[in-house]
Amino acid sequence: MADTLKLEIVTPESVIYSEDVEMVTLPGSEGETGIYPNHVPLMTKVQSGELVIKRGGAEEILAVGEGFAEITGDHVAILTDNAIDSANVDEAAAEEAKAKAEQRLEEGGDMTEDEAKALNHAILFSAAQLKAKRSRR
């Protein structure tokens, strides 16, 4: 049996990541899910947050937006609108986006549930970007 997983991260614009990895931790709908090779086939929702990848003994962190994951024994495919490799994170922009979303959420006012949800996602996504960026140093 395989001892690595093929991890693919796919966005509408391109394939962001495609490597053989040892383990992935993804922010699933029921909390963080760690996936090792030979995981039981699973389809799950992915929340905005950070994706922790173990590859060749080292750890990598990526920021992903809302999406879905298809997991089988030997591969993990993540379908998401948004994913950013920590190398490409624009720290200032992420910081600003986060502050903006937080401010908007605090002001409250007349906001639909959807809007609040979208803002929460924006906060999570920018926070994950920042964390991913900082962990690189």
Add this chain to the structure above:
Amino acid sequence: MPSTRDIRRRITSVKKTAQITNAMSMVAQAKMARAQQAAIGGRPYAELMNRMLGEVVMHAGDFEHPLMETRGGDRRALILVTTDKGMCGAVNTNLLRLVSDEFIKDDTRVISAGRKGAQHATRAGWDLAAEFSYADRPTFAEARVITKMAVDLFESGEVDHVDIVFSNFINTILQKPEVQTLLPITEIKGVSAGVEGEEMSTELPGGTTEFLFEPSAGGVLGELLPHYLNFQVHQILLEAKASEFSSKMVAMKNATDNANNLIKELTLTFNKMRQAAITNELLEITSAQMALGN
């Protein structure tokens, strides 16, 4: 009768125009290639989405979703995908002729993507619900806001159908305006990515592995549907961009050819006039000599 100097001035001016249109045509060509490339870049996403849809649709059983609700009513929203700028041949004209007045009723809400469509809607007195713009490289976020607007109108019950009209890119010289129904989703087909003939198969695969679903097959499907719509709209924007630029490329190529023909004609006239002037002068000199001499 214009003088030789006037003609020379016209030649330089037409030459400059030709240079500009030539450059525009080349830029459009590059941008068209980029839009096509971007559409093809969505292919892995489409494949994965089809795989997931195939699995969840099979397991979701009898599935109901607000976006799939067919209502009896006849109120409609139309997403009008046009270009922002002109000088791109007949794409907008063809598109607007298709949707014209018989298509748009008094209660049709128009959502415009692209400035030209919004301008036309205002002039024609259509009920413009919203206007969006999208860049030369349409991003997924841009598609998302347009989709969201349409979904909001549909879910709030303001409209019972949402259609989208855009220029379908058939090949570089042929673009065809096309209307597609976006909402309600009557049947979940696969999505396809990439412009031009070689369409992807939209059959849903599935059934080889027994998956677990978290939270549930229906839950995953329900969340997947909005993304499915977004992706469709994004692909349509890319397609519209490819059409715009291919049409622009052809239009500007024609303009360049016309300018070059005009330059040729003008040069001919100019040479004829110059020769006539020289002949005239020679005649004068010889006749003067003849009068003096002998």
